[in-house]
Amino acid sequence: MQVLQEHSPATRAVAQEKRREPLNTLDEFRQFTAVVKVPVLANITEFGKTPLFTVSELASVRVGLVLHAFCCVSGNEQSR
Secondary structure, eight states: OHHHHTSOHHHHHHHHHHTTSOOOSHHHHHHHHHHHOSOOEEEEOTTSSSOOOOHHHHHTTTOOEEEEOGGGSSSOGGGO
């Protein structure tokens, strides 16, 4: 949270509120990254509510970090 504390109260408020809900579309990620202006991490797991987007798809909407569960990345990314 140190990085987040270095930003405006509005940025912190948006990030704090939205981190409670999953982002379900790439457009939602695009809107979120446009507002917060801080590095965004997508936690992608097979049991989560966020679809299994590829790293390339998330990078295209300015997500800076992606955590994939091991079982999600065991195959070729392009096969999904």
